[in-house]
Amino acid sequence: MLIVAGSFEIKPEDRDEFLAGRLDSMRASRGEPGNLEYTMSADPTDPGRVVLFERWEDQASLDAHLAAMGNQPPPTGRAVSPTSASITIYDVAGERALGI
Secondary structure (H helix, E strand, O other): OEEEEEEEEOOHHHHHHHHHOOHHHHHHHHOOOOEEEEEEEEOOOOOOEEEEEEEEOOHHHHHHHHHHHOOOOOOOOOOOOOOEEEEEEEEOOOOOOOOO
16 A cells, blocks of 8 residues: 655645645546545645645556546646645555554
């Protein structure tokens, strides 16, 4: 399994529009083969930050997703671009329940 996690810095006044403009691509990503989870969400403590969290079954699924992203229509509405982004891919060797 792979985890893709990161964040986008957005002008606080543009954050809701940034997220709304990516709803269609989030829905499409969730329907792709090998996708286990795909979420972009507002950071509740930082109005200028959007958090990205994805889980993929394997590298081939992530590679197909990244290729498909280039073929998707641009975000809906006004194009809101992040001022910066930081995204990391984590290779997961195993998992276990936290037990809470």
